[in-house]
Amino acid sequence: MNNLAPSSEVLAGAPTKVVEIIDLEKRFGDRVILNRVSLDLYEKENLVVLGRSGSGKSVLIKCMVGLLKADGGSINVLGYQVPLLSVHELNELRLQVGFSFQGSALYDSMTIRQNLEFPLKRNLRIFDQEVLNEKVMQALKDVGLENTVDMNPDELSGGMKKRIGIARTLILKPKIMLYDEPTSGLDPVTASEINELILQVRDTYHTASIIITHDISCARQVSDRMVALIRGESKLQGTFDELRGRNDEDLKHFFNY
Amino acid sequence: MENNTRNQDIKLGAFTLIGILLFLIALFYLGREGNLFNKTFTVSAVFKNVEGLKEGDNVWLSGVKIGTVKKVQIVAEGQVIVNLSLKDKQNQFIKKNANAYVGSDGLVGNKIVVIRPGNVRAIIQENDTINAVSPTDTQELFNIAKEVGTNTRSITDDLKLISARLNKGEGIVGELLRDGPISKDLRQTIASLKLATENTARVTEDAHTLLTKINKGNGLIPKLMTDTAYVKTVEQTLDNVSKLSMNTRKMSDDLQAMVAKMNSSENAVGLLLTDSAFAHQLKSTLTHAKSASIKLDDNMEALQHNFLLRGFFRKKKKEEAKKAKGK
Amino acid sequence: MTIPKTLIGIADVYKFIVRFFRSALVPPYEWREIGNQCYAQGNQSLFLITFTSFLAGVVFTKQSQPSLASFGAESWLPSLVSQAVVRSLGPLITGLICAGKLGSNMGAELGSMQVTEQIDAMEVSGTRPFSYLVVTRIVSATLMLPILVIYADCVALLGSFVMVNAFNDSSFLLFFNEVAERITYLDVFGSLIKSAFFGLAIGTISTYAGYHSDKGTTGVGKAANTAVVISMISVFIIDLLTLQVLNFFR
Known part of the structure; x- marks a missing residue:
């Protein structure tokens, strides 16, 4: 269990590094999706990974939680070497990493309450109904949707589903949040509300977040720092304004929308 | 790394497939009652x-x-x-x-x-x-044995009844004809037998009358007297008839002997079924009787249709008709 | 479909089955969810099984009656039907109905959960979706099939009795005695074990098809289709194999 030891990167005064990815490679058959991608994530920071559809952004964060197996390189998340983890250790890690899916992925055979109780019951093994209620209501309050608690997922709009999806991950009090295309398929107003929520989550839960997106307005709104993922390679790290100032050929079409 | 797992998967798949095939083969060989392990x-x-x-x-x-x-x-x-x-x-x-x-x-x-x-x-x-052993032979043998067996059984039952009555001294032919439940085969035979006997008697009588008439010389056909060939034919016919009578008597005797034999044995049915020689004898007797009566009938027919005697019979019929009218 | 691809597919199935047994045999057990699934699966297929097995009993009896009558063996009708129903007809009907009903259900349900990333969502919240979704379904199918087979046998025999009663007025007690006399424990246990294997196969195949379905709506359709077709084929294959095995004991 040496993986449980905190990262050795801790330096006095400097922000703590919670994720460190070095030379990550991933192929599907002969197709190279990620080619030597490296990036770091620090505490309480929103990192936006910007890239076009099919540039392997989703693959990157799926590799981080062990949904996909990397073909090379190392992924260190909160001190865990992800590719080497046992099933048990992986579950421990996943408790601390929240994952918001592109399609929000609510369990459509359950009510919202059951959706939110599900990870509590099955992972934290909490069965006390009072504790469950309290936690569920708190999470729903944080995303502003307390009144939906006994509804079914198919009664909700896309934006509401996104919020519930985020609430379901927040209920486990994660240290890191991973957002996969949080604003895709939403109108600009709703998208902006989601962006606000992302910022609010960072402030109330003190999470470090990686936000995967191709939406430049989202990137501008939520990012502390940005990485561009182009043709499977990570390049051009910096703040939003720095990246815009670079005038890079590959990034032009993002900024000139 | 990717290629490595791919190769491992291919190997694993191949082993699984081979394992399943071996399992199936083993199952089906074992299913054939262990022929796999028995030489x-x-x-x-x-x-x-x-x-x-x-x-x-x-x-x-x-x-x-x-x-x-x-x-x-x-x-x-x-x-x-x-x-x-x-x-x-x-x-x-x-x-x-x-x-x-x-x-x-x-x-x-x-x-x-x-x-x-x-x-x-x-x-x-x-x-x-x-x-x-060619199956046709054996199968036929079996079939015959079975047939004879069943026939014999029913005949035996009937014969038992008859023999009981015979012991009481009643006439065999009349009894056989009067009694209903005799097996069809036997009854037919007996019926033919009776018919044959009657026919024989009649023909003999007719032939006798004819001959007497001819001998007396008051016959209608003087030509007959001189024609030796015709006389020979008539003689032959009569000869046949007497032979048939003999046959018929022999058959009756056989039947009687059979019945006697049955009465003497306690378990007649068992005897009939096990003693195939006897069964055979019974069968041959029945066949004999049948063929004899058929032959006899044929002869009678032939006699009636002989163009030389046709007139005689016709005349006889007319006489009979007249007699009937007269009455 | 190249040979390596096929072999990799077989390896996948093999791993899936190994994973199932490992998850099913090692705690924590999912009793509550298994109970839910048992109820759901029984509920789903009960009406269909009642309907089909009753008709099968009626039809089988009606069709056997003339040929038995021509042998003068009409009184054998209950024992013939009971053997046919218990040994073969009951398990086969139940197997096929469940392959259709439960197979398509599992294939489509898990398929759509896979497509909409619900399974991934469970995975990343550490809630062991394999145990929750796959193991429970396979286990409950394995448990429910024998129960449904007993039920189907009873209903089919009831149908048969109705038909026998239509031919000649015989009492239920007589019919029941005739039936009971002919059925051996080997027949009953053989068919129960056979149907448990049907359930295992239907569950495994259908959940595999759903769990590994392709992305997109066509993936769901394909998963449901594969689940039903392969399940049905496997029912017949298992029927044959158990016959081989049972012949050792006869």
């Missing part, structure tokens, strides 16, 4: 006709299944070679002069090969050929 030996037999015997049918020895038919193949006209795959341990019971025939088992009549073990000392060897 077998093969003998063959050449039949004229196998009556639908096919591969996989059972081979019986003394009523015990000892193997299966491996192959059925026509090698020449009227020659079917049948290979039998037998359990190895059973070969000591089959001798060199064993023979095989095709029989059937059970109600539905699946074909089986029945081996009769033989009685010499030398036991059979791998790839030997054993003698085959």
Whole structure:
């Protein structure tokens, strides 16, 4: 269990590094999706990974939680070497990493309450109904949707589903949040509300977040720092304004929308 | 890394597939009653006709299944070679002069090969050929035996009844005709028998009258007197008739003897069924009787249609008609 | 479909089955969810099984009656039907109905959960979706099939009795005695074990098809289709194999 030891990167005064990815490679058959991608994530920071559809952004964060197996390189998340983890250790890690899916992925055979109780019951093994209620209501309050608690997922709009999806991950009090295309398929107003929520989550839960997106307005709104993922390679790290100032050929079409 | 797992997966898949195949093969070989682990030996037999015997049918020895038919193949006209795959341990019971025939088992009549073990000392060897009894012979024999058996049984019952009455001194022919439940075969025979006897009597009488008339010289056909050929024909006819009468009497005697024999034995049915010689005798008696009566009828017919005697019979009929009118 | 691809597919199935047994045999057990699934699966297929097995009993009896009557063996009708129903007809009907009903259900349900990333969502919240979704379904199918087979046998025999009663007025007690006399413990246990294997196969195949379905709506359709077709084929194959095994004991 040496993986449980905190990262050795801790330096006095400097922000703590919670994720460190070095030379990550991933192929599907002969197709190279990620080619030597490296990036770091620090505490309480929103990192936006910007890239076009099919540039392997989703693959990157799926590799981080062990949904996909990397073909090379190392992924260190909160001190865990992800590719080497046992099933048990992986579950421990996943408790601390929240994952918001592109399609929000609510369990459509359950009510919202059951959706939110599900990870509590099955992972934290909490069965006390009072504790469950309290936690569920708190999470729903944080995303502003307390009144939906006994509804079914198919009664909700896309934006509401996104919020519930985020609430379901927040209920486990994660240290890191991973957002996969949080604003895709939403109108600009709703998208902006989601962006606000992302910022609010960072402030109330003190999470470090990686936000995967191709939406430049989202990137501008939520990012502390940005990485561009182009043709499977990570390049051009910096703040939003720095990246815009670079005038890079590959990034032009993002900024000139 | 990717290629490595891919190769591992291919190997794992191949092993799984082979494992499943081996499992299936084992299951099906075991299903064939352990033939996989029991050594077998093969003998063959050449039949004229196998009556639908096919591969996989059972081979019986003394009523015990000892193997299966491996192959059925026509090698020449009227020659079917049948290979039998037998359990190895059973070969000591089959001798060199064993023979095989095709029989059937059970109600539905699946074909089986029945081996009769033989009685010499030398036991059979791998790839030997054993003698085959053609199934047509055996099956026919069986069928005949069965038929005779059933016929005999019903006849016997009837005959028992008759014999009881006979003992009381009643006439056999009248009794037979009067009594209902006699088996059809026998009744017909007896009926023909009676008819034949009557006919014979009548013809004899008629012929006698005719001859007397001719001898007296007041006949209508003087030509007859001189024609020796015709006289010869008439004589022959009469001869036939008397022969038939003799036959008929013999038949009656046979029947009587049969009935007597039955009465003397306590278990008549059992006797009839086991004593095939007797059964045969009975059958031949019946056949005899039948053919005799048929022959007799034919002769009568021929006699009536003889153009020379036609007039005589016609006249006789007219006379009879007149008599009837007169009355 | 190249040979390596096929072999990799077989390896996938093999791993899936190994994973199932490992998850099913090692705690924590999912009793509550297994109970839910048992109820749901029984509920889903009960009406269909009642309907089909009753009709099968009626039809089988009606069709056997003339040929038995021609042998003068009409009184064998109950024992013939009971053997046919218990040994073969009951398990086969139940197997096929469940392959259709439960197979398509599992294939489509898990398929759509896979497509909409619900399974991934469970995975990343550490809630062991394999145990929750796959193991429970396979286990409950394995448990429910024998129960449904007993039920189907009873209903089919009831149908048969109705038909026998239509031919000649015989009492239920007589019919029941005739039936009970002919059925051996080997027949009953053989068919129960056989149907448990049906359930295992249907569950495994259908959940595999759903769990590994392709992305997109066509993936769901394909998963449901594969689940039903392969399940049905496997029912017949298992029927044959158990017959082989049972013949050792007869």
